[in-house]
Amino acid sequence: xxxxxxxxxxxxxxxxxxxxxSSNTKKALSRIGLSPSVVxxxxxxxxxxxxxxMIHADGGQADVEIFPDHVIISITDHGPGIxxxxxAMQAGWSTAPDIAREMGFGAGMxxxxxxxxxDDLKIETKVGQGTTLTIKILFA
Amino acid sequence: xxxxxxVQLNRDLCVGCTNCIKRCPTEAIRVRxxxxxxxxxxxxxxxxxxxxxxxxxxxxxxxxxSALDQYTYTVALAAPSLYAQFGTPATRMMVLAALGNAGFDxxxxxxxxxxxxxxxxxxxxxxxxxxxxxxLISSACPVVVRLIQMKYPNLIDHLLPFDAPMxxxxxxxREKAREKTGLPDDQIGVFFISPCPAKRxxxxxxxxxxxxxxxxxxxMSEVYPLILARLEKLENSQVESFASRHLAGSSGVRWGYSxxxxxxxxxxxxxxxxxxxxxxxxxxxxxxxxxKDIDFIEANSCTGGCIGGPLTVANRFSGKSRQRGYILxxxxxxxxxxxxxxxxxxxxxxxxxxxxxxxxxLKLDKDIFKALQKYEQMEKITADxxxxxxGACGAPDCEALAEDIVRGEASETFCIFKxxxxxxxxxxxxxELEQEMNRHLEEDEEDNIHEAGDAAQ
Numbered sequence: 149x150x151x152x153x154x155x156x157x158x159x160x161x162x163x164x165x166x167x168x169x170s171s172n173t174k175k176a177l178s179r180i181g182l183s184p185s186v187v188x189x190x191x192x193x194x195x196x197x198x199x200x201x202m203i204h205a206d207g208g209q210a211d212v213e214i215f216p217d218h219v220i221i222s223i224t225d226h227g228p229g230i231x232x233x234x235x236a237m238q239a240g241w242s243t244a245p246d247i248a249r250e251m252g253f254g255a256g257m258x259x260x261x262x263x264x265x266x267d268d269l270k271i272e273t274k275v276g277q278g279t280t281l282t283i284k285i286l287f288a
Numbered sequence: 289x290x291x292x293x294x295v296q297l298n299r300d301l302c303v304g305c306t307n308c309i310k311r312c313p314t315e316a317i318r319v320r321x322x323x324x325x326x327x328x329x330x331x332x333x334x335x336x337x338x339x340x341x342x343x344x345x346x347x348x349x350x351x352x353x354s355a356l357d358q359y360t361y362t363v364a365l366a367a368p369s370l371y372a373q374f375g376t377p378a379t380r381m382m383v384l385a386a387l388g389n390a391g392f393d394x395x396x397x398x399x400x401x402x403x404x405x406x407x408x409x410x411x412x413x414x415x416x417x418x419x420x421x422x423x424l425i426s427s428a429c430p431v432v433v434r435l436i437q438m439k440y441p442n443l444i445d446h447l448l449p450f451d452a453p454m455x456x457x458x459x460x461x462r463e464k465a466r467e468k469t470g471l472p473d474d475q476i477g478v479f480f481i482s483p484c485p486a487k488r489x490x491x492x493x494x495x496x497x498x499x500x501x502x503x504x505x506x507x508m509s510e511v512y513p514l515i516l517a518r519l520e521k522l523e524n525s526q527v528e529s530f531a532s533r534h535l536a537g538s539s540g541v542r543w544g545y546s547x548x549x550x551x552x553x554x555x556x557x558x559x560x561x562x563x564x565x566x567x568x569x570x571x572x573x574x575x576x577x578x579x580k581d582i583d584f585i586e587a588n589s590c591t592g593g594c595i596g597g598p599l600t601v602a603n604r605f606s607g608k609s610r611q612r613g614y615i616l617x618x619x620x621x622x623x624x625x626x627x628x629x630x631x632x633x634x635x636x637x638x639x640x641x642x643x644x645x646x647x648x649x650l651k652l653d654k655d656i657f658k659a660l661q662k663y664e665q666m667e668k669i670t671a672d673x674x675x676x677x678x679g680a681c682g683a684p685d686c687e688a689l690a691e692d693i694v695r696g697e698a699s700e701t702f703c704i705f706k707x708x709x710x711x712x713x714x715x716x717x718x719x720e721l722e723q724e725m726n727r728h729l730e731e732d733e734e735d736n737i738h739e740a741g742d743a744a745q
Contacts, residue, residue: 150657150660150661150664151660152660152663152664152667154667167576170576171572174576176663178439178650178651179650179651179652179659179663179691180651180652180656180659180660180663181648181651181652181653181654181656181659182656184440184441184442184646185442187442188442188575188576191575191576192576192577195576214660214663216656216657216660217656287656
C-alpha cells in the first residue's frame with residue numbers, strides 16, 4: 149500500500165524552533181489534500197507531543213506515516229518517563245520546569261489535548277527510560 | 289473558480305529574474321521561457337510582486353479615468369488612506385472637494401462604511417466570544433480573505449461575515465445618488481479610489497455576494513496628481529459646501545493604518561498584524577490554536593496597513609503621521625459639531641448569506657492515493673535536487689520545482705545543476721563513443737592497408 153513516511157529529530161529545550169516537526173507535517177498533510185479539520189487535529193496533537201519531548205525529555209524523534217485513510221504519528225523520547233499516566237492525563241497537571249512555564253508552555257494541557265484531537269492514543273512509558281506516544285487520526 | 293486578477297505582467301518589461309517568484313506568498317509565479325507567469329488560481333492579488341519587480345514588469349490593471357464617461361452621474365469613494373497622501377495645510381474637506389473637482393459629481397467616504405462595519409462587527413464579536421469562539425479575524429482586507437480560503441480554510445468561520453467598508457459605502461453612495469438624480473442604477477457610476485489592486489479583484493469577484501456595488505476601481509496613484517493640482521486652486525465655497533454634509537467620525541478615519549480597525553471593537557485583547565508574510569505567521573498560530581487568549585485579529589496584507597498599499601504615493605511612515613492629524617481633526621469636529629458626523633448607527637447591514645468556499649489550488653491531487661504517490665515522489669525529487677533554492681529553474685525553491693515536476697509542469701533538467709550533470713554524462717558517453725569509433729576506424733584502416741598490400745602483391 150502506498151504510504152508517505154516523514155521523520156524528524158526533535159531537539160531538546162529548543163524553544164525557538166519549537167513545533168518545526170508538526171508544522172512540516174501539517175504542510176505535507178494539506179498538500180496531500182486531507183480535509184482541513186483532519187490537518188488541524190493532526191497538527192495540534194503532534195505539536196503537543198513534540199513539545200513534551202522537547203521540554204521534558206531533551207528531545208526525541210518524530211515519525212509520521214500517512215496512509216490513504218489515516219495517519220500515525222509516533223513521538224519517541226528517552227526522557228524520564230511518566231510515573232503516573234492517569235495523573236498526567238488530567239487537565240492542568242504539569243511537571244514542566246519554570247523556564248517552560250514562563251514562556252507560556254507547560255500548562256498541563258498537553259496530554260489531555262492530544263487525547264482530545266486523536267482517534268486513538270497509545271502511551272508506552274517506562275520511568276527512567278522514556279516514552280513513546282502513538283497518535284492515530286482517521287480521515288473520515 | 290475563474291478569477292479576474294488585477295495584478296498583471298507586462299511581458300516586454302520582464303527579464304525573467306527571480307525577484308517576484310521568491311516573494312510571492314502563495315508560490316503562484318514561475319519563470320518559463322524567460323518570462324514570469326502568474327497562476328490565476330493561486331494569485332491573491334497581494335501586490336508583493338509589484339513591489340519586488342525592479343523592472344516594473346508587474347503592475348495593477350485598474351480602471352482608467354475614462355471609465356467615468358460611461359455614466360451620467362459619478363461618485364468617487366475615498367478610502368481612509370487617501371487623506372494620508374496629502375499633508376498640511378490640506379484638510380479632509382479639502383481633499384474631498386479636490387477629489388470631486390477631479391471629475392466626479394459627488395464623493396463619499398469609505399470611512400463611513402468603516403464605522404458601520406465596526407458597529408456590526410463589535411456586536412458579532414461579543415456574541416461569538418460568549419459562545420467561546422475566538423479569535424475572530426477581520427475580513428476587510430480582501431487579500432487576507434483569499435489567503436484564508438487557500439491556506440487556512442479552517443479559519444473561514446473565524447472571519448467577520450460582513451461586506452467590507454468599501455461595499456457598504458458604495459451601497460449608501462448609490463442610494464444617495466439615486467434619490468438625488470432619479471437616474472437608474474446603470475447610469476450611476478460608483479468608483480473606489482484604491483490603495484491596492486486586490487480591491488479591484490474583489491469588485492470583479494465579490495467575496496460573498498453576486499454583484500459589487502462598485503462599478504470601477506481607480507488607482508490612488510492615478511488620482512493623486514489630479515487632487516494635488518486641484519488642492520491649490522480650491523475655492524472656499526467648494527470646501528465650505530462640505531460643512532453642511534455629514535463626515536465620518538475619527539473611528540472610521542483611523543482605518544487607514546494597521547491597528548485602526550481593532551480599536552473600535554471594545555476589546556483590549558486584540559492583535560494587529562500587517563505585511564503578508566507576518567499575517568501568514570499569525571494565521572498559522574491561530575489555526576494551531578495557540579492564540580486563544582486573543583479576541584480579535586486585524587490582519588492587513590500590506591505593511592503598515594492600507595497606507596502601505598502598492599498604489600499609494602506617500603511614504604507609509606509620513607502617511608501614518610499625517611493620518612493621525614486627520615484623526616485628531618475628526619475628533620475635534622465631533623466635539624464641536626456632533627451633528628456633522630454621519631449617523632452610522634442608523635444603517636443596518638446583513639451578514640454574508642453565502643458561506644465562503646475553500647480554494648483547493650494547493651492540493652496535489654483530488655484522489656488521495658494519487659496524492660500520496662505524488663507527495664512521495666516529490667520528497668524523493670527534492671532530496672535529489674541541490675537544495676540551493678537558487679530559483680534559476682523558474683520555481684521559487686527546489687521543493688517547488690519538485691512539485692512542478694510531479695504535477696507534470698516541469699522536468700528535472702530545468703535545474704541547471706541537474707542539467708550540468710546530464711551534460712557531463714552525455715559528454716562522457718560521447719567521448720567514450722568517439723574512442724570506440726576511432727578504434728573501429730583504425731582497425732578498418734589497418735584492414736584496408738592489409739587488403740591494399742595483398743592486392744599489390
